[in-house]
Amino acid sequence: MVQGLKPMDFNSLADHYVKLHLLPGACKVSHVIMGSNTDTGSFIGESRVPLKRVKPDQTKHFHTCLEHPPPKESVKPSALFLFQPLPSLLFSSLFKQWENEQLHSLEERGWVLLSLQFLPPLDEGDGGGRRGEGLCVVGVQRCAHLSAMEVNVSVCLYLKPDTQKKSKHKTAVIKKTLNPEFNEELFYEISMSELSNKTLEVTVWDYDLGRSNDFIGGVCLSCHYQGDPLRHWMDCLKNKGQSVERWHILTNELPRSVSHE
Incomplete structure (x- = not known):
């Protein structure tokens, strides 16, 4: 069953059909279901379902979200x-x-909403509080449209380089949802100069009881990256004391330094 499709015609009416492909393979062997007019049409979206969890003689239902259409090919x-x-x-x-x-x-695996805030150190005359170092506050708000089937989600944060591996933190596990809400804040005592040379690795995991955890997706934020991760990181450094919130795309690229237990 397909639900919530966006109308592609001016009258909001359309003959939808679905194509199934078994991948990988040298060629796409497809099967068409739904609809009658399959000669021409507008591409709405696609979703890939991993079959490794399907057991013999067992019916399994998957609830997935359609991804954006792939970019058109062009000359390099x-x-x-x-x-x-x-x-x-x-x-x-x-x-x-x-x-x-x-x-x-890169394959999109969903979205994560993060907030960043750098709190500068307090002056000596303020009495108590932070001395010498500031405080980086990382807020993990929620995830959306995660590409997983049976999902018990946790987010892992790692501020690197970190030779002592003390900067790894993870959120609570939110069970049985593709749109988990965490609303958690994690804190790092660090100076502005140190923070500007750090990279924040954010990885999302599916926790399976009795089995190894599955990597869903990840994103890295720092001055060494591009696009939204760079803009979010720079906005945090430029706006001391202010919380800056932004959505980030999770991809299937696992950061090289990540090993999750």
Whole structure:
């Protein structure tokens, strides 16, 4: 059953149909279900279902969200450059387009809402409180549209580099939902200069009783990354004392330094 599809026609009426593909494979062997007119149509979205948890002789129901359509194929700027010189503005535009396509090539695994806040150290005359170092407050608000089937979710935070591995923290486990709400705050005592050279790794995990935990998705925030992770990190550093909140896309790329127990 399919629910909540956005209307694609002006009259909000459409003959929807679904194509099934068994991947991976040298070619896509598909099966079409639903609808009658399958010759032409507008692509609405897709979802991939891992079959490793399906047991023999057992019916299993999956509840998934459709993902955004994949980007259209385009000619890479490097291929064009081999044949003819390009004006600098055109080459820059093509390179940005190629860079965006590389980012979108990662599989989206859902979203996470994070808040960042840096509290500077208190002055000596304020009495009590922080001395010398500030406080970085990381808020894990909630996740949305996670691409998992049986999900008991926890978020792990790791502020690196960290030779002593004392900066790893994780939230409580929220059970049986693809849209868990955490509303938790984690605290790191750190100076502004140290924080500017750190990377915050955020990974989301599915906890399975009696089995190894499954990685759902992750994102890294620091000055060494691009896009929203960079903008969020810089907004935190520039706006001392203010809490800055932003949604981030979770991807299937597991940070190299992460090992989750």
